[in-house]
Amino acid sequence: MLVRITIFTISLLSFGFMPMQESAVKLARLKYSGGGDWYNDPSGEVNLLRYVKANTNINVDPVYEFVDLSSDNVFLYPLIFMTGHGTVNFSATEAKKLRAYLDNGGFLYIDDDYGMNESIRKEMKKVFPEQEFVELPFDHDLYHSHFVFSNGLPKIHEHDNKPSQGFGLFVGKRLCVFYTVETNPSDGWADPEVHHDPPDKRESSLKIGTNIIVYALTH
Secondary structure (H helix, E strand, O other), X not given: OOOOOOOOOOOOHHHOOXXXXXXXXXXXEEEOEOOOOOOOOOHHHHXXXXXXXXXXXXXXXXXXXXXXXXXXXXXXXXXXXXXXXXOOEOOHHHHHHHHHHHHOOOEEEEEEOOOOHHHHHHHHHHHOOOOOOEEOOOOOHHHHOOOOOOOOOOOXXXXXXXXXXXXXXXXXXXXXXXXXXXXXXXXXXXXXXXXXXXXXXXXXXXXXXXXXXXXXXXX
């Protein structure tokens, strides 16, 4: 299935920014404080976007870029990604800016690389104090947006030998944060020699990554 999408940058008029012209999609890594290795596996996004380019008609730019919430550059990206093994910490200002980004059409994908679950749940309560993470049902559009995952998230890494799970936070009915635990798809995006995942695991991780991007850009 080919997906034809026209991408425009998030509307920033309420923040005093002029909207950007149509441009190629980039997946920006979110830098955060607290001690977690937000920077690990920088080849991941590049490989995923190359896969998206080969398997859809989405105009992407396969480069590694990162943003932090101390700047307004986050608003230049339709979707952002964060991962790591350790602690995450958002200041009150950063939480407010992330909320503004998500409220105005942005999308955040969080992948627990193992060890960030407790802190990310705590920090996202600063962003959405009125919400708890909700597990997505297997028939959710994200699992069917391009490739079909009838049983939900594929299991890429074992971690605590628990089932893989995908959780969401919402603005109205729109899923704006997708959070994966006990699976770690983003490790499967990295160059093969990094984690030595077998080809079928890497393929599954790239396919679910493609679904995340397609879903984020079409909702």
